[in-house]
Amino acid sequence: MITIRGLTLKLPEGKTVLDRIDAHLPQGRFVAVVGASGSGKSAFLRCLAMKDRWTSGEYLVDGEDILKAGALTRLKFRRKISYLEQRPILYEKKSALKNVLIGNVEQTPLWRRITGMVRNDDYMGAMDMLEQVGLLEHAHRQAEKLSGGERQRVAIARSLVHGARLLFADEPVSGLDPHSAEAMMATMKKLCADHGTTIVAALHRIELAEKFADEIWGLKDGRLAIQVSGRRLTAVERNGLS
Numbered sequence: 001m002i003t004i005r006g007l008t009l010k011l012p013e014g015k016t017v018l019d020r021i022d023a024h025l026p027q028g029r030f031v032a033v034v035g036a037s038g039s040g041k042s043a044f045l046r047c048l049a050m051k052d053r054w055t056s057g058e059y060l061v062d063g064e065d066i067l068k069a070g071a072l073t074r075l076k077f078r079r080k081i082s083y084l085e086q087r088p089i090l091y092e093k094k095s096a097l098k099n100v101l102i103g104n105v106e107q108t109p110l111w112r113r114i115t116g117m118v119r120n121d122d123y124m125g126a127m128d129m130l131e132q133v134g135l136l137e138h139a140h141r142q143a144e145k146l147s148g149g150e151r152q153r154v155a156i157a158r159s160l161v162h163g164a165r166l167l168f169a170d171e172p173v174s175g176l177d178p179h180s181a182e183a184m185m186a187t188m189k190k191l192c193a194d195h196g197t198t199i200v201a202a203l204h205r206i207e208l209a210e211k212f213a214d215e216i217w218g219l220k221d222g223r224l225a226i227q228v229s230g231r232r233l234t235a236v237e238r239n240g241l242s
């Protein structure tokens with residue numbers, strides 16, 4: 001269980017981007033973060049992924065504040081989390097499988113990186129991940145020949161293959177056609193339900209959040225204005241976010 005207490009992010013010039021956010025993030029949940037442009041969705045995800053330094057607050061992981069923990073505890077936590085960019089960069093000439101295997105590079109000894117030799121375990125792990133994101137049949141297709149949705153799924157597989165259990169995805173379906181966006185949302189939902197991965201994704205489209213996410217967190221001017229679970233937003237809640 002992860003608990004966020006009083007997460008605040010202030011910019012050096014004084015602007016408050018995130019304002020005393022409190023939330024619980026249980027394992028295996030698919031959380032959609034919605035809100036108007038500029039409400040703080042990206043900043044929120046970047047703070048949760050520990051890419052931006054919190055101005056104040058507590059980030060409790062199984063009861064321990066990870067922001068105050070020792071280097072080893074922080075490192076262990078960082079290994080469990082992954083951050084997916086809006087437009088992930090893939091090695092265009094390499095296959096989907098190779099791209100996923102590259103996710104393991106940081107855990108690969110130098111001599112194997114140089115020789116390009118892949119351990120059987122890594123190969124199986126990458127193929128498992130491709131299967132989980134529904135891309136097994138495209139494992140050997142070059143990245144440049146994949147559709148936008150397929151590329152996003154390669155990126156998800158790559159970000160989870162090294163054992164991350166917690167994925168923060170910034171607008172993972174932006175730029176995808178409606179069908180691919182739905183397929184991507186279904187893939188993320190399945191990763192949470194079947195594999196216990198916890199996913200927090202920023203989304204522009206509330207109807208996608210309502211259809212696929214377990215919880216919807218609504219940001220308004222850097223504050224967590226709405227937290228709903230298992231239901232659609234009311235008209236008042238929707239209007240309040242815009």
Ligand SMILES: Nc1ncnc2c1ncn2[C@@H]1O[C@H](COP(=O)(O)OP(=O)(O)OP(=O)(O)O)[C@@H](O)[C@H]1O
Nearest residue numbers: 011017035036037038039040041042043044202204
């Ligand atoms: N490093 C920064 N420097 C200046 N302003 C920033 C910085 N980071 C965030 N902001 C400001 O903080 C607010 C929140 O930005 P953020 O990108 O998190 O919003 P968002 O909800 O993700 O928006 P969008 O949906 O347009 O991507 C915005 O007003 C933005 O301009």
